Amino acid sequence: MTDPIPSITLPPSENPQLEGQWLQQNLLTWLDAEFIPEAVNQKIAQRAAQIYMRQRMEGENDLGSLVIAIVTEMQSFDFSKSFFGEFAIANAVSDLLLERLGIDRCCGQ
Template sequence: MAEPLEAITLPPSQNPLQEGEWLQDVLLKWLDAEFLPEQVNQQIAQRAAQIFVRQRMEGENDLGSLVLAIVTEMQAFDFSKSFYGEFAIANAVSDLLLESLGIDRCCGQ
């Protein structure tokens, strides 16, 4: 039987607003590079970063919990003018955070 993956915990936030600015910037670059650059991508990146910052300010460090919060709260976002949805955004945030920590997102190493 396969062993479950351990939870990934981010280091405690020293500056959530700076983290949010970084996330908004890299997420926007990812959104624009993945498909076509769209005006709505800026709004998507901004909203995802707001959710992330609020969660970090509340002391959330568990990556899984952060991803669930983004999925849940992005459900209220109007994705009708976008190729993306809340799951794609949450997964992208997770991948970008893992990459920034030097963790291989493929195998959890």
């Protein structure tokens, strides 16, 4: 029987606002680089960062739970003017956070 993949816990947030700004800036950079820069990318990055900040302010430290929250709440976002969807955004947030923690997102630690 295989072992389950262990969850990844982020360190407690000391400054959710600063983390949110970092995430918004880096997610926007990723969005613009992934396809082409679009005006909607700023709104996508801003909304994802808002969700992330609120979750962190509520004490959420589990990366998987953060990803689920972003997917769930981004479902109400209008992606009709974008190449992206809620799953791509949540996965990009996860990748950015793993990179920031120094964890190889491809093959684990």
